[in-house]
Amino acid sequence: MKLKQEINKRRTFGIVSHPDAGKTTLTEKLLLFGGAIQEAGAVKSNKIKKGATSDFMEIERQRGISVATSVLAFEYKDIKINILDTPGHKDFAEDTFRTLTAVDSVIVVVDVAKGVEEQTEKLVKVCRMRKIPIIVFINKLDREGKDAFDLLDEIEQKLGLSVTPLSFPIGMGYDFKGIYNIWEKNVNLFTGDPRKDIEETVEIDEIENPELDELIGEKHAEELRDNLDLALSVYPEFDIEEYRKADLQPVFFGSALNNFGVRELLDCFIKIAPSPRPKESDTRLVEPTEDKFSGFVFKIHANMDPKHRDRLAFVKIVSGTFERNKPYLHVRNQKKVKFSSPNAFFAEKKEIVDISYPGDIVGLHDTGNFKIGDTLTEGEKMQYKGIPSFSPEHFRYINNADPMKSKQLEKGIDQLMDEGVAQLFKLELNNRKVIGTVGALQFEVIQYRLEHEYGAKCNYENLNVYKALWVEPSDEKNEEFKEFKRVKAKYLAKDKKNQLVFLADSAFSLQMTQQKYPTIKFHLTSEF
Ligand code: G4P
Numbered sequence: 001m002k003l004k005q006e007i008n009k010r011r012t013f014g015i016v017s018h019p020d021a022g023k024t025t026l027t028e029k030l031l032l033f034g035g036a037i038q039e040a041g042a043v044k045s046n047k048i049k050k051g052a053t054s055d056f057m058e059i060e061r062q063r064g065i066s067v068a069t070s071v072l073a074f075e076y077k078d079i080k081i082n083i084l085d086t087p088g089h090k091d092f093a094e095d096t097f098r099t100l101t102a103v104d105s106v107i108v109v110v111d112v113a114k115g116v117e118e119q120t121e122k123l124v125k126v127c128r129m130r131k132i133p134i135i136v137f138i139n140k141l142d143r144e145g146k147d148a149f150d151l152l153d154e155i156e157q158k159l160g161l162s163v164t165p166l167s168f169p170i171g172m173g174y175d176f177k178g179i180y181n182i183w184e185k186n187v188n189l190f191t192g193d194p195r196k197d198i199e200e201t202v203e204i205d206e207i208e209n210p211e212l213d214e215l216i217g218e219k220h221a222e223e224l225r226d227n228l229d230l231a232l233s234v235y236p237e238f239d240i241e242e243y244r245k246a247d248l249q250p251v252f253f254g255s256a257l258n259n260f261g262v263r264e265l266l267d268c269f270i271k272i273a274p275s276p277r278p279k280e281s282d283t284r285l286v287e288p289t290e291d292k293f294s295g296f297v298f299k300i301h302a303n304m305d306p307k308h309r310d311r312l313a314f315v316k317i318v319s320g321t322f323e324r325n326k327p328y329l330h331v332r333n334q335k336k337v338k339f340s341s342p343n344a345f346f347a348e349k350k351e352i353v354d355i356s357y358p359g360d361i362v363g364l365h366d367t368g369n370f371k372i373g374d375t376l377t378e379g380e381k382m383q384y385k386g387i388p389s390f391s392p393e394h395f396r397y398i399n400n401a402d403p404m405k406s407k408q409l410e411k412g413i414d415q416l417m418d419e420g421v422a423q424l425f426k427l428e429l430n431n432r433k434v435i436g437t438v439g440a441l442q443f444e445v446i447q448y449r450l451e452h453e454y455g456a457k458c459n460y461e462n463l464n465v466y467k468a469l470w471v472e473p474s475d476e477k478n479e480e481f482k483e484f485k486r487v488k489a490k491y492l493a494k495d496k497k498n499q500l501v502f503l504a505d506s507a508f509s510l511q512m513t514q515q516k517y518p519t520i521k522f523h524l525t526s527e528f
Contacts, residue, residue, distance in 0.1 A: 007288050010359030011273045012082040014099055017109035018117035019088040022139040025256040026109055033266055034074030071345035071361045079270045088119055091439025097126055101386045102298040102316035105133040105273045112138050112145030116158040124159045131246040133274055137265055142255040144173035161249045164235040168227055169253045170220050177216045179253055180224055181264050190260055244274050276359035279318045281382040286319050288358035293320035294377045296384040297370050300419045312363045313370040322356045331375045331383055339364050371418045388527035392423055392436030395465035401457035412454030417496055425493035425501055436468055464505050469522040471500045484517045
């Protein structure tokens with residue numbers, strides 16, 4: 001009973017956007033509503049700032065911030081809200097993909113002037129694949145931007161969503177008058193004052209009401225009536241089940257910086273967003289309401305303090321209750337482990353907790369036992385699915401540059417890979433190590449961290465690889481697969497889990513290989 005109540009009151013979600021659309025600003029305003037922070041400016045932006053320092057130092061700075069902002073929790077109207085941080089920078093896309101395995105819904109922020117941008121497209125594609133319910137927030141209405149209908153069209157086309165507006169803007173930019181809230185049937189007038197209180201909302205339950213003309217002027221009132229007519233005839237009516245099945249995406253308009261339209265978004269969010277959802281494991285679907293605890297690691301933060309080899313593994317609780325000092329099974333290692341000081345996260349601090357519920361994130365101190373994707377249970381041997389590796393974009397040989405420190409290098413590489421900074425492949429032919437990354441910056445980060453955290457030195461050597469493809473033979477023993485392994489021996493490697501990977505050197509050679517070996521499947525992700 002208690003467990004069910006705790007589950008029902010939780011909403012765990014992520015905010016995704018292209019950098020600069022307003023994710024940090026929106027997060028901050030949400031925290032202000034929850035009373036979790038007292039003033040604006042308290043949430044540090046996790047984005048990479050260009051300029052002042054070299055790029056990898058900037059990433060270190062970002063890494064420091066992202067420990068603090070990994071999970072931001074607060075209560076609003078008796079609902080416990082957990083916001084999981086998702087870096088917008090493209091070099092951290094994998095980090096964001098992994099975090100998306102731990103959310104139950106997302107809010108996508110779109111800049112009214114820039115419309116749908118590249119990172120948003122990529123991230124929403126992953127949300128769609130995973131059937132994650134999405135609410136769209138169109139931001140910066142205080143600025144000149146695209147026409148609302150054009151934007152809704154663009155969102156449908158570029159993001160492949162099926163939208164329905166739950167609010168509608170009145171004017172825009174200099175002429176921005178406010179927002180009509182279709183969901184609550186009222187008008188919120190824009191004054192440009194971020195401290196503006198919710199009292200200034202005026203109930204207009206009937207759109208023909210002449211009061212509307214007085215409030216926003218005849219011209220805007222007429223325009224709004226026309227727009228709403230059109231919107232209601234073009235877009236489907238909002239349906240909560242459709243939204244939760246990820247078949248329909250409600251859209252809100254506002255200005256995060258001016259704290260405008262944010263309360264409407266939050267009030268609707270807590271009513272419609274799903275509480276913690278069931279999750280698929282390799283053996284069965286696990287319901288959050290099950291008595292027995294289970295959860296999985298979706299993020300690891302390591303060595304923030306170089307003096308202590310500390311790592312914090314972030315575990316999303318899927319089912320049951322997680323208790324301090326209770327032994328749990330680390331399924332991959334087949335070992336029982338207990339945690340004496342699990343951390344819960346709040347807006348600006350973390351604290352030791354005795355008990356946590358599905359939807360919550362606990363931070364577990366770890367000395368190197370966890371890898372991303374690891375599952376903890378009360379004894380059941382199952383592994384949560386859905387944390388695949390994606391083919392990296394950049395590949396280089398990594399060499400030891402200090403023969404006296406080969407142990408340190410080995411350990412450093414291992415731990416950084418566990419953390420998910422990059423992927424390691426070992427060539428079948430000669431056991432040489434190849435590092436694959438999403439962004440070119442990561443090579444610098446790895447070199448820097450190996451030196452500063454492990455006292456090891458490395459250098460890189462170029463390698464011409466286009467994509468890494470996970471190989472799935474129809475039958476390991478068939479002649480075609482044997483021939484493929486013989487002919488392509490130079491291009492074959494094993495990943496961390498010992499899965500076979502084909503390192504194609506060009507799109508053309510990949511195509512030729514696929515044609516030549518039609519019974520073998522080549523996958524761009526490690527989970528298929
Ligand atoms: P991000 O986390 O998605 O990268 O975006 P962030 O919130 O940092 O916002 C990016 C920029 O857009 C910031 O300005 C922020 O103040 C501005 N912004 C956010 N919401 C609104 C809005 O509703 N209206 C307007 N006009 N601007 C908005 P900046 O100059 O880059 O940073 P800062 O110096 O103001 O922090």
